[in-house]
Amino acid sequence: MRTATISKKDIIKTAIIMIEKGDKITFSTISRKMKITSQSLYNYFKNQKELEYAIVGTVISSACTIAQQKTFGKSGHDGVISLSITFRKMGVRHINLAQFVISHHRTNQYKIVTDAFNELKVLLDRMLESYIESDKLLKASRLIRSLVVGDILNVGTGWFKSPEVRAESSFVEMLNLSLNALKNY
Numbered sequence: 001m002r003t004a005t006i007s008k009k010d011i012i013k014t015a016i017i018m019i020e021k022g023d024k025i026t027f028s029t030i031s032r033k034m035k036i037t038s039q040s041l042y043n044y045f046k047n048q049k050e051l052e053y054a055i056v057g058t059v060i061s062s063a064c065t066i067a068q069q070k071t072f073g074k075s076g077h078d079g080v081i082s083l084s085i086t087f088r089k090m091g092v093r094h095i096n097l098a099q100f101v102i103s104h105h106r107t108n109q110y111k112i113v114t115d116a117f118n119e120l121k122v123l124l125d126r127m128l129e130s131y132i133e134s135d136k137l138l139k140a141s142r143l144i145r146s147l148v149v150g151d152i153l154n155v156g157t158g159w160f161k162s163p164e165v166r167a168e169s170s171f172v173e174m175l176n177l178s179l180n181a182l183k184n185y
Helices: 008-020 027-034 038-043 048-070 076-093 095-102 111-129 134-156 167-183
Strands: none
Touching: 008 027, 008 048, 008 095, 027 038, 027 048, 048 076, 048 095, 048 111, 076 095, 076 111, 076 134, 076 167, 095 134, 111 134, 134 167
8 A cells, every 4th residue: 555645635636437337436446536545535534424424515516616607607497407408408418416415315414415405405496596486486496306307317217318308408397388388376
């Protein structure tokens, strides 16, 4: 094993790369990949669960930053659609990572996760506020999250491979129908 200066960020980055490749992450597999002792990871994370939630928080926060940049200057119905498509594309493109994040229960036990989910909520609510009445905001937010997560999982697992309907176009159509129905409800 080598002596190296590592950081939490290095460990998380290595773990994310491994998840993307479909590798199982444990302190042992990560340390082998980084050519360090697994014991040294305990200096940064008290256990595997803490590391996994650090990954979840990092991924959600990074996705929010990317989505903010891609939807800058957009608002209203088109902004909501654009934001939803952006999250969907990231999830489909990084399906192993998306499945990893989705498989972890929401918790307030780790500040990085709480902060990341608050960041996601603020981003989504701000976009929705320009389009949906405040009394329908929570339902609209849940609707979008359900459609985005559902589409990521369905596309990622091969359920939406019909040649008659492209997965992305059906996603946009379902999103439009659902948002219009909720707006006019």
